[in-house]
Amino acid sequence: MVQHMNSVELLVDADAFWHRLQNDLQAADHEIMLQMMTFEGDRTGQQVIEAMLASEAPCKQILVDNYTRFIQSDKFIYHPKYWSDQDLKTEVRQTHAMFEALIQEGGQVRFTNPVGPFLIHFVGRSHKKLIVIDNQIAYIGGFNFSDHNFAWHDLMFRLEDPAIVEFLRADFMATWQDQSQPSHADFGDCEFFLLNGRTNEATFAILLDLLCSAQKSLHIISPYLTFPFCAALAELPQRGVPVTLLTPEGNNKGTVRDYLLWEAQRSGFDVRLYDGMSHMKAALVDDRYLVVGSSNFDFLSYRIEEEVLAIFSNPTVIETFRQQVLEPDLARCRPFDGQASALRGWLSYGILRAVETLALFSRRIKSTQVIDTAVRGYPVMPKES
Structure with a gap:
């Protein structure tokens, strides 16, 4: 049972969420685990990575869905109508560079649910939004890490109940190890x-x-x-x-x-x-x-x-x-x-x-939730026009 209400905090909209999360990230001294459906290399995404890099935590892990390899700023990056969108191309390159910067500093990034040939598994996404810090703090809710998501009305719950945090951490690790189970x-x-x-x-x-x-x-x-x-x-x-x-x-x-x-x-x-x-x-x-x-x-x-x-x-x-x-x-x-x-x-x-x-159909032919660990080469970068 949640014994004290200071163990549950409701955070409405991005300013309240980011204020709490930034402080928690920077204060982390053991591990940071982030799982998002989308994590983009715009101002929002970069400030999250900067806060992680500023932390003394030796273990920094990010799970992000393969959705981010194809959709950024609510746009399918390979659609012909976006081939000349220089802002979108810049954001895609910045996303790649952002993750590479974390990896260069010892962080780890894995992508869940590859889309398969001809995008056959594209609809089967990991829609989780989960953050666990030092096995003491967890966040759940609806926010992704992107400018347009942070501009939308949304909420997150910050949790400090030890049993709940441990339960959520175990789920993150199960996904990280490609052993996700209900x-x-x-x-x-x-x-x-x-x-x-x-x-x-x-x-x-x-x-x-x-x-x-x-x-x-x-x-x-x-x-x-x-x-x-x-x-x-x-x-x-x-x-x-x-x-x-x-x-x-x-x-x-x-x-x-x-x-x-x-x-x-x-x-x-x-x-x-x-x-x-x-x-x-x-x-x-x-x-x-x-x-x-x-x-x-x-x-x-x-x-x-x-x-x-x-x-x-x-x-x-x-x-x-x-x-x-x-x-x-x-x-x-x-x-x-x-x-x-x-x-x-x-x-x-x-x-x-x-x-x-x-x-x-996708669920029937997909035998496992494969983890794609390839980061370099993500995503296929649009060429300069």
Whole structure:
């Protein structure tokens, strides 16, 4: 059980997160372990590496998904329309140089989930955001290390509970050693689920049961909520339980936005549009259970992505979340009172179902979560034009 609330700290938005993390990185004297889906060589990424290099910790390890080798600044770097994008080329080279600088100083970098031939495994990503420092401090949440991610509304939890930190450190090391397995631990008023992308449905069955057990209210925050969550949650309004969905008005994924607004409206959800881009993911059930972590509550999380999920039942954590996140965000939202396009909704639904089919095929033919340790030569650098 989390005995003291100073062992759990909610950090809302990048300034609060970076202030705490920078101090923790620089004070580390034993080990720093960082796992992110994206880690880019812009100002944000470089300041993280600089803080790591300033630390006296002899062990510095980074796990970053192969996604970063192909997507930077939300752009597929090999798409023809970006061949003349000099800023993007510069960022790609800076990312390579950033990791090389850490390696030259004794750090280690590994890339998870190679995409395979013809990008066949591209949808199967490690979506975890996990930081462990000196086996004393851990962070979980939604932030990646890039300028555009730091500009988005998001949150992280800083944890100092020894048992939780040790549990999360063990997961990092399992991934580092290419032995990632699903894992679960119950710490009393905080329960953790670590998903390996191959058996996620069993864990999400537990989560869906919790969400659908709401008797008074369900608040869910996500930019990318999709099936099977929407269909499962649609039963709540039918029995008189309000579902309030907070999702960004400035969504960076248009296909998901078109599907979500259409699906949520026809499911009877109270849709609130956040002013700007929010990357936050959370669900509050009856003001009793708070679900947070890296999952977007979407079909990719459900089917194939590696995730970190935590369920808090501690009343102080939940009240802090209400005061620092839910109430301010509701005040910044506007009700979606328009009419979602059924045509765009259906078309988007079809596209997302096709991606799901690819994800299931990829999972069937992928026998292991291979770790790609090749750093030099990452990524294939676009030539100067």
